[in-house]
Amino acid sequence: MANNSIELNVQMEVEKVRNKRKDWGLKWYVFLIPSFLGILLFMVYPIFESLRLSFYQSNGTVEHFIGLANFKSVLSSNSFWNAVWNTFFIGIFQIIITIPLGFIFASIINSTKRGQNFFKVLYFLPNVTSIVAAAMIFAFVLHPEMGIVNYVLHAIGLPAPGWLSDPSTSKWAVIILAVWHWIGFVIIICLANLQAIPSEMYEAAKIDGASGLQQWFFITIPNMAGTFAFLLITGWIGALQRFNEVYVLGGPNGSPARSIQTMGAFIYERGFTGFEFGIASAATYIMFILILVFTFINLKVSKMKI
Template identity: 80%
Template sequence: MANNSMEAANTATQSVNTNTHTESKTMKQKKRSSQWTWYIFLIPSFLGILLFMVYPIAESLRLSFFKSNGTIETFTGLANFRTVLTSGPFWNSVWNTFYIGIFQIIITIPLGFIFATLINSVSKGKNFFKVLYFLPNVTSIVAAAMIFQFVLHPEMGILNYILGSLGLPTPGWFSDPATSKWGVILLAVWHWIGFVIIICLANLQAISSEMYEAAKIDGASGIQQWLFITIPNMTGTFAFLLITGWIGALQRFNEVYVVGGPNGSPARSIQTMGAFIYERGFTGFEFGVASAATYIMFIIILIFTFINLKVSKMKI
């Protein structure tokens, strides 16, 4: 009887273990099946990335080694890169790109930070000022460029009207090669400053109020608190704005195309690298040269991003 009871108990235990193992295996299979169901939903996005990002990048790299007008192709090796690097208009576009980008950044970041500090010190109406300053950033850059053509018109523009009323010179902003770059800089500052203000405000509001209270107890003035507490705590934000600003500046195309066309009129004074690539590819039908210029621009952006990270003492 004892042996029979032991055998029955063992049989029951084995049955329970078998059922538990089966249930565990079934649950794992269901979980794995559920995971694969979610992966299926990612397929359209994955295909979109392959079709609209990976393929164009690979095709552009291939075209950079061919002389191509879109239908006829001839392998030329590194000839397209040599053509770009020895092209006067290309280096002129590099100069224009850096000139506009440098002044846009050194004006917009400090000015945006000052505005953000003033808004942060206001007790009421912060949201109103945030919306007011951020509106240009959500405005289409194409629409903004068209509006600025009227604002900076040499004869009918409101800015020249104000300057003339004050007895100051009235330059032909987008019609004079000597001042056309500054017309684009003014447009870029107006369009980008709202983004800088919002990013700076987010960091300003994250700085601990205890640091300011301790500084007040030690007798620090408002300017001293701004110089020795606020600015040091903003270095990460400044680095982020510097990097994103450079990347955007080096890819500048829309506004200069609207204002000066693909050749950056007047006299190629505002043609950027992006406009040079467009001109060679879609105006001159030199797709191989345009592809080579694209990769040269990519290398320039990569180098400057690396330099910015090193200067900002950030790790890649």
């Protein structure tokens, strides 16, 4: 009887502990409510509201249903396709310059025995710099008359381009800024993968008589395939969403002559300058489809499973 009484008391105590844990578990969920409300209010609701507006002609106060007319208007707009061309031109050259250059710098840093942390910080500093502040500095540095770049070019007897005042050079000014700002991220990601490659592979290659350059081509680069795919995908997504720097350098219409207006700037111009929220919403979903398509293509080309 005494043993049964003890077992009963133990079971009761265990049950009390379980009930307390259940009560505390339910209470902790209460603390998640503000986060869920924030996600619903600032992420989920805008997505569906933008989708709804894409089927309406709306200036923010008055609206009426027009079906797919907004999508037809965007797809037939020369300004939109010019923005698409600018977006892809800047994005392509940013990627094909930054990824190889960042990989080379990462390989050099990885081969050094001292000062690796110093170089990591040095190259990553531009990435943590506000892109708006960086764009304002570049606007001054590349100024056709007061900029230090043209001053140096004049001093050594070279022609000084208009940079941000000439449509033929304005895209390259944005590309220079994009490469400078993104290359630190590429270096850090490549360096992390380089340091994860097993040293045994290099030791075996040395025994077989492979030179340092051969090891780099036949061991390092193949082992970096996954990293290159990741950088390519993230680079494309960022490039297709480019807005901040082109807005600072050229305004919503991408001056001069809309030469640096991207899809993001086109959406801002039509929505918050022209108050054509239906057009802006339709352009947003077209941009979303383009990002989705190119991400899918990149994954397939990289032979990665979705």
